[in-house]
Amino acid sequence: xxxxxxxxxxxxxxxxxTKAGAIYQxxxxxxxxxxxxxxxARFDYRCLLKLNKAINVIDIxxxxxxxxxxxxxxxxxxxxxxxxxxxxxxxxAFKELLQGTFVMLELNNIICTRxxxxxx
Amino acid sequence: MxxxxxxxxxxxxxxxxxxxQQIKKEAQSxxxxxxxxxxxDRNGFDNSADYFFKQSEExxxxxxxxxxxxxDMGGTAISxxxxxxxxxxxxxxxxxxxxxxxxxxxxxxxxxxAARCHKEQDYVTLEFLNWFFKEQRExxxxxxxxxxLFDVIGExxxxxxxxxxxxxxxxxxxE
Ligand SMILES: [Fe+2]
Ligand SMILES: [Fe+2]
Numbered sequence: 001x002x003x004x005x006x007x008x009x010x011x012x013x014x015x016x017x018t019k020a021g022a023i024y025q026x027x028x029x030x031x032x033x034x035x036x037x038x039x040x041a042r043f044d045y046r047c048l049l050k051l052n053k054a055i056n057v058i059d060i061x062x063x064x065x066x067x068x069x070x071x072x073x074x075x076x077x078x079x080x081x082x083x084x085x086x087x088x089x090x091x092x093a094f095k096e097l098l099q100g101t102f103v104m105l106e107l108n109n110i111i112c113t114r115x116x117x118x119x120x
Numbered sequence: 121m122x123x124x125x126x127x128x129x130x131x132x133x134x135x136x137x138x139x140x141q142q143i144k145k146e147a148q149s150x151x152x153x154x155x156x157x158x159x160x161d162r163n164g165f166d167n168s169a170d171y172f173f174k175q176s177e178e179x180x181x182x183x184x185x186x187x188x189x190x191x192d193m194g195g196t197a198i199s200x201x202x203x204x205x206x207x208x209x210x211x212x213x214x215x216x217x218x219x220x221x222x223x224x225x226x227x228x229x230x231x232x233x234a235a236r237c238h239k240e241q242d243y244v245t246l247e248f249l250n251w252f253f254k255e256q257r258e259x260x261x262x263x264x265x266x267x268x269l270f271d272v273i274g275e276x277x278x279x280x281x282x283x284x285x286x287x288x289x290x291x292x293x294x295e
Contacts, residue, residue: 015121025121025122025124027121030127031124045125045128045129046128105124108121109125109126112126113123
């Protein structure tokens with residue numbers, strides 16, 4: 001996967017990886033880096049949630065059945081720096097990547113709470 | 121690895137979405153009451169018009185209470201779009217029937233949020249919702265009492281004038 005936007009070295013923790021891409025967390029910047037569709041893009045908390053929502057509202061089944069719908073989709077997230085132009089196959093792969101990421105983040109939340117936050 | 125999401129916001133994605141839905145519902149209630157005030161005023165029921173103007177303001181206050189809670193907890197409050205508000209009613213009674221139906225649906229919707237909070241052990245939001253449960257007790261009581269006036273007074277003769285007169289006296293003072 002081609003890396004185009006890394007400007008300085010930061011410590012990344014891999015959150016979730018699939019064949020199509022990967023998502024890393026950067027604790028120093030409190031954000032995530034998404035390596036997908038040939039670029040590495042930075043997402044903060046709000047943008048990551050918005051991206052996930054934007055991908056999830058796409059009705060893939062309907063797109064597959066409807067021959068008049070376009071093959072490409074522009075994912076533009078308001079107030080976020082990056083835009084994606086994705087094919088249907090890429091959207092499916094992106095969805096999988098994000099789903100896995102949110103499961104891992106939820107797991108991390110459980111671990112943090114159980115290990116460090118609760119007294120009992 | 122830092123728990124960034126939890127640090128940013130107390131609300132889960134699901135609870136935040138549910139409260140944003142409720143914000144819309146309160147805004148709709150406010151608009152509906154405003155429409156009722158308009159109808160009552162146009163048809164000569166001045167006391168009822170005043171009653172609904174007040175209700176409309178209360179619903180706006182509820183909307184803002186939810187709105188500020190979402191923001192205070194680190195979430196994104198969404199200003200809702202309100203459409204399809206009825207203008208005409210078939211009868212004076214229908215106005216009050218709709219009002220009660222609206223309050224019932226608000227109570228049920230807040231109950232559904234609370235059920236979700238229980239599931240997620242979001243006791244903070246649950247505690248916040250308690251204020252609304254108490255409020256709904258009053259709201260349903262008042263709406264139900266108003267409708268009851270139609271039966272105890274009756275609409276015949278000067279009945280509707282009498283009902284309108286009594287609507288302004290409805291109050292709930294059971295703590
Ligand atoms: Fe309300
Ligand atoms: Fe109400």
